[in-house]
Amino acid sequence: MAGGVDYFRFRAAVLLVTLLCGTTAYGASGDNAANKPFLLSSISNSRPWVGEETMLTYRLYFKDIAPKISNETNPSFQGIWARESVAERYIKSIPVTVHGEPFRSAVLKQFRVAPVQSGPIRISGYSMLCSLPQEPLLNSEKKPAENRIQLRAPDISISARALPEPLPDGFSGAVGTFQLELFADKSTLKAGEPLKLALVLSGAGNLFTLKLPALHLPESFRQTPPDVTTILNKESVETAGSKTLTVTSWPQSPGSFTIPAIRTVVFNPKTAQFITLHSNPVTLSVTKTAEGSGSPSEPLTPRSSDSEYTGTHAERWIIVAAILLLLAAAGFVILRKKQIKRQKSGAGVPHGESGTDISQSAANVKQQLFALLREKGIKSPGGLTRKELNSALRENGITKEVIAEVTELLEALDRVLYAPSSNKANPLPESVAAKAERLLQKIKTFDGTPRK
Numbered sequence: 001m002a003g004g005v006d007y008f009r010f011r012a013a014v015l016l017v018t019l020l021c022g023t024t025a026y027g028a029s030g031d032n033a034a035n036k037p038f039l040l041s042s043i044s045n046s047r048p049w050v051g052e053e054t055m056l057t058y059r060l061y062f063k064d065i066a067p068k069i070s071n072e073t074n075p076s077f078q079g080i081w082a083r084e085s086v087a088e089r090y091i092k093s094i095p096v097t098v099h100g101e102p103f104r105s106a107v108l109k110q111f112r113v114a115p116v117q118s119g120p121i122r123i124s125g126y127s128m129l130c131s132l133p134q135e136p137l138l139n140s141e142k143k144p145a146e147n148r149i150q151l152r153a154p155d156i157s158i159s160a161r162a163l164p165e166p167l168p169d170g171f172s173g174a175v176g177t178f179q180l181e182l183f184a185d186k187s188t189l190k191a192g193e194p195l196k197l198a199l200v201l202s203g204a205g206n207l208f209t210l211k212l213p214a215l216h217l218p219e220s221f222r223q224t225p226p227d228v229t230t231i232l233n234k235e236s237v238e239t240a241g242s243k244t245l246t247v248t249s250w251p252q253s254p255g256s257f258t259i260p261a262i263r264t265v266v267f268n269p270k271t272a273q274f275i276t277l278h279s280n281p282v283t284l285s286v287t288k289t290a291e292g293s294g295s296p297s298e299p300l301t302p303r304s305s306d307s308e309y310t311g312t313h314a315e316r317w318i319i320v321a322a323i324l325l326l327l328a329a330a331g332f333v334i335l336r337k338k339q340i341k342r343q344k345s346g347a348g349v350p351h352g353e354s355g356t357d358i359s360q361s362a363a364n365v366k367q368q369l370f371a372l373l374r375e376k377g378i379k380s381p382g383g384l385t386r387k388e389l390n391s392a393l394r395e396n397g398i399t400k401e402v403i404a405e406v407t408e409l410l411e412a413l414d415r416v417l418y419a420p421s422s423n424k425a426n427p428l429p430e431s432v433a434a435k436a437e438r439l440l441q442k443i444k445t446f447d448g449t450p451r452k
Helices: 311-345 362-375 386-395 400-418 430-444
Strands: 006-009 038-043 054-062 068-073 080-084 090-098 101-115 119-123 127-132 147-152 156-160 171-184 188-190 195-205 221-223 227-234 240-251 255-259 263-268 273-278 282-287
Touching: 038 147, 038 156, 171 273, 171 282, 227 400, 362 400, 362 430, 386 400, 400 430
Parallel strands: 171 263, 188 282
Antiparallel strands: 006 090, 038 054, 054 101, 068 127, 080 101, 090 101, 119 156, 127 147, 171 195, 195 240, 221 240, 227 240, 255 282, 263 273
């Protein structure tokens, strides 16, 4: 299979580049500089607007034998937002020609970057330490030594363009081509019945860094804190997908209500102009709940005080509470029996120090994480952007290492939740579930004292 497909395999502790091909021929000696591997760096747009995303790529070029990578140093980002693209476990290498010489090339690192200030910006510092295997000596059983070399990628210079002044009211950092829509899961409902609303900004641009406009509801509507999610349609030079703000609300009184069109301003880098986007308005018809009908959604309706309940309601709540307690007790007994059975069979799922069963769906684990963060003093963690959540974690005494683990876990859970082919109800892979359990235990140890 000479000349077949080659792949790179990355490991967490030691990055080992391994060519997967049928036969491998040893080339010229490593002393020949023309045969040594080297790095090249490139950027998809060297003159982006402030806030506009572009792709930074580092490629490795080599001949014959792929070098073993033992250490990497990431570039330094000053005056720029950066997010590393999720690396594939196996990265394809391809044959290329450089100055008339045949090489193989593979992408090692890719970052989505966006300048946060105008003017010249230099990205530098990406390097790696690698080893080059040597030719074995004839009639020698001794393993030949490896040459260790340090490779450094060329610096990248960009010239960030300032957005046109003055910045219009309603601009919150969105740079790209987008459209704005407002959805409701129903248009007619009864008072006290739950209503789900979703404000969706979709298109291509800086979905990770922009802020969605607020969703203002009528005063008589009770609502949950907003939950913001970002979903990518594909991995490409340009980030494409959607950012959604979701709210569950309960209208408290009957009537006809209109949620007016939501307005936001975005900058289109292709036309170099600001554009005002408007969502569609949503009209709702809320009917009065029939007296004594006992709507099943009524207990979910937030109440301002317990004094609103009559004696009949109190009796109903006592019965409901008793039933819930019985169900909870029965569920605990069933769960405990299953745990004991798995332990005896040796096929149980991983357990942390707390003994909590973590064979759960991604949505359940995400809810557990947000609930624990709320206990630590973070308000509405599900409605915060990643940047806002990281800032809130730091203010509440969470270390940088644990913050990085929180970000990594949320991204892993989102990949499970929003992958087109995934079954959202399936248990998490054991590796992700174990990582979640360890992280929850770490967060429980923090006392909320700010750390500098």
